[in-house]
Amino acid sequence: MGGIGATGLILIALVGIILFGPSKLPELGRAIGRTLSEFKKGTREALSDDDQQASRKEVGGSDAQYVENGQFKDNKRLPE
Numbered sequence: 001m002g003g004i005g006a007t008g009l010i011l012i013a014l015v016g017i018i019l020f021g022p023s024k025l026p027e028l029g030r031a032i033g034r035t036l037s038e039f040k041k042g043t044r045e046a047l048s049d050d051d052q053q054a055s056r057k058e059v060g061g062s063d064a065q066y067v068e069n070g071q072f073k074d075n076k077r078l079p080e
Contacts, residue, residue, distance in 0.1 A: 004012075020028060 016025060016028075
C-alpha cells in the first residue's frame with residue numbers, strides 16, 4: 001500500500017477548507033499540534049517510568065530483591 005501523494009494531500013486540504021473554512025484551519029492545526037506534543041510527553045514519561053521500574057526490579061541478579069525502602073534483601077539460605 002503506497003503513501004499519500006501530492007494529489008491526495010491537495011484533496012485533503014480542499015476538503016478541510018470546505019468543511020472548516022480558511023479561518024478555522026490555523027486553530028485546528030494548533031490544537032492538533034498541542035495534542036501530539038502532549039501525547040509524546042506522556043509516552044516519554046511512561047517509558048521512563050517503565051525503565052526505572054525495570055532497573056529496580058532486578059539490580060543484583062536473581063539472588064537479590066529490591067525492597068521499598070531502598071535497600072536490598074538477600075534471598076540466599078544457609079545449608080541445613
